[in-house]
Amino acid sequence: MKNKVKNKISESLELPKEIILNIPSIKILGNDELQIENHKGIVEYSTDVVRLRSSIGIIKIEGENFIIKEINPELVVLTGKIKNLEFIRF
Amino acid sequence: MGRERDFLDGYLIVELKSLSIEKFINLSYINGIKLWDVKRKDLITTQFRISTNDFKKLKKVAKITNSKIRIIEKRGVVFYLNKILRRRLFLIGIVIFIFILYYLSNLIWIIDISGNKNISNDEIVKSLYKNGVKIGVKKNKINLKQIENILVNEINQISLINLSIDGVKLKVEVVERTLPPEIVDTESPVDIIAKKDGIVTKIFCYRGTPLIKSGEYVKKGQILITGDIFRTNRNDNSKELVKTVHSFGTVYAKVWYEIFEEQDLLSIKSERTGEYVINEYYIINGKKIYINKNDAKFENYDKIEKRTKINLLGYNLPIEKVEEKLYEVKVTKTSYSIDEAIIIATNKAEYEINKQIPKDATIIDKKYDKIIEKNKVTVRLLVITEENISYEQHR
Incomplete structure (x- = not known):
């Protein structure tokens, strides 16, 4: 219920949803760079698989040669060859 | 980021x-x-x-x-x-390098002279040197305007000079003064005489009266063309002096040069090797007292004695100081075959004769004669040239 109201507000006021709903925003550049805002920490990190915690569940990224280009409380930037992106609900 | x-x-x-x-x-x-x-x-x-x-x-x-x-x-x-600061010597090296480069770029390295036709570069460089401008002088020490003025005064033929410094190069641009041509004094009486002995081959007489004919033998100092001009009387063939002029003309003649050169078949050359020994002694009443005695171990040597009388308060004492220097001499004996000796003697003769022959002479003939004796060879070289033997003599 709460989310629905927020959703409507953001739609009507044209505010960015990721801020109001506190959901992750994922931006993929080609198949070699991925930026995730509003993450909640790394669950698993290896060269082939990266799993990130977020408000909507775990985001699992599969690929090769992953490097965490940058990490801070707001943003994670990953580079590497991305093959697969999966959302795992709680 | x-x-x-x-x-x-x-x-x-x-x-x-x-x-x-x-x-x-x-x-x-x-x-x-x-x-x-x-x-x-x-x-x-x-x-x-x-x-x-x-x-x-x-x-x-x-x-x-x-x-x-x-x-x-x-x-x-x-x-x-941090790394660079730790390598302090390296840093000092860089600083010194830059400093040296800066210092050297403040000096003059090249003097470039242009625009001169009759004045030699040496002359300009010499007078620049006199005024303290040379390679290796600091640029800021040169007062260009002042040196320009000095140079114009010093070298007569320069009418304008421009000095400019371009990097490490000193550019000297010269404008020469065109001097008036030398006036030949055509009025004073001049005879043309022979410089050398020879047989006259050609006579070019522009003014004056030639006294010789082609094929005639002339001696050194003989008048070839006289400045006197005569008029011949038709009646009695007597000659009458009209006037004297500055005679002009050139006379060519065959001239002989002869030279003898000898070459021994066995030549002995002695050269100093540079090693020497010094003996010092005093002679008192005919007795030798050595101060410094070294036995000469040399096989052959040159002995040079230097005697000085010892003077005490203006009186000559009966003591003499002798300084002997013995130079080692290396004697080399070389024997030549007759052919080799002839070649050496001929080369020597050619060299000697070329010194005597003037450059403008044309060589007509060369003759070699060889005289072979028991232990030496003599070469006689005879060169016949045709050359200008005329010489102007003022009366």
Whole structure:
């Protein structure tokens, strides 16, 4: 219920949803760079698989040669060859 | 993302050995440590970069997560500067190098003279040298305007001179004065006489009366063309002096040069080798008292004696000081075959005769005669040339 109201507000006021709903925003550049805002920490990190915690569940990224280009409380930037992106609900 | 700033402040490449890499990363970003370029190497090792200031905080995180961290590399301007400062001698070298370069570029290295046709470069360089301008002089010590004025006064043929400095080059631009042509004094009476003995071959007489004919033998000093002009009386063939002029003309003649050169078949050459021995002694009443005695071990030597009488308060004492110098001499004997001796003698003769023959003479004939004796060879070289033998003589 709460989310629905927020959703409507953001739609009507044209505010960015990721801020109001506190959901992750994922931006993929080609198949070699991925930026995730509003993450909640790394669950698993290896060269082939990266799993990130977020408000909507775990985001699992599969690929090769992953490097965490940058990490801070707001943003994670990953580079590497991305093959697969999966959302795992709680 | 501020990479330039990281580079300026300096950053570290750190290797992490931990079983819970994810925990380590999460904890560090929560604590405000900026990590980048995180790369997993294998199960327990990870490499990442971190700014220098955050390393202390990282140590705490490592303690909590039970992991080991190690700095692999330090990068950034700060570290480079440290490195350079540590190599102080190198830095001093750079400074000295720059200083030397700067100093040397303040000197003049090249003097470039242009625009001169009749004045030789040497002359200009010499007078520049007199006024303190030479290669290796400091640029700012030269007063260009002053030197220009001095040079114009010093060298007569220069009407305008422009000095300019271009880098390490001193440019000298010269404008020459065209001097009036020399006036030939055609009025004074002049005879043309022979410079050398010879047989006259050609006579070119422009003014005056020639006294010789082609094929005639003339001696040195003989008048060839006289400045007197005569008029012949038709009646009695007597000659009458009209006037005397400045005679002009050239006379060519065959001239002989002869030279003898000898060459011994066995030549003995003695040369000093440079080694010598000094003996010093006094002669008192005919007795020798040595001060410095060295036995000459040389096989052949030149002996040079220097005697000085000893003077005491203006009186000559009966004591003489003698200084002997014995120079070692190396004697080389070389024997030549007759053919070799002839070649050597001929070469010598040619060399000697070329000194005597003037450059404008044309050689008509060359004759070699060989006289072979028991132990020497004599070469006679005869050269016949045709040359200008005329010479102007003022009366």
